[in-house]
Amino acid sequence: MARPQNKPATCPCGSGQGYADCCGRWHRGADAPTAEQLMRSRFSAFALGEPAYLLRTWHPTTRPRELDLTGGPRYTRLEVLAAERGSMFDTEGTVLFRAHYRDGGRPGVLEEHSRFLREGGRWYYVAPI
Template structure:
């Protein structure tokens, strides 16, 4: 059984950088509220990587591209998320793309992940893939 994620306090800043955790990503991670947009789902997935919530990552990954197993790199210390572009993915859209840069530190060396992620809404927003 996977370890429970190490979640911030509700009044702490959300790892995704927009609001207090309790009103930002926590309701989406706890499945109390579906992500209203593709960007909100992307932010919650970044937060899931930060806190080690593999269940959320698997639950929000489209079945056609979801890996059989998922391991979060324990040595990556995610530091900051920057959204560069959003195309579609709004409350009335069925598809969307979110381009972002996620900054991290690994073994004392700074790095970044730059990706344009694709999302589809099928009963809720799902991550499809990134390039």
């Protein structure tokens, strides 16, 4: 089976799995079962330029009206440093991560401790803590 156009064979989230079996399934509409998996899929969405997915998984109370990913940094690597709670049995969770990127040819790192909420069986990114 051919992979979707412009989608990598290996998932950008760093899991080592193929994109289609990792974050690709969440991008196609399945719900990520944990806060960490949602965070990984959101990193992949930033890396692949998928603003619709990012908006769909952003909590309505903090979600921007629109999201333009053109001209921004190019995300290259993810490090998950810690995850607390956020399982399929929790309603809240946090993930501490480092997102490596290149912007204008210069390397950079965004470190964030993110908060996630699970409502109606779906995880949502809320905001940095």
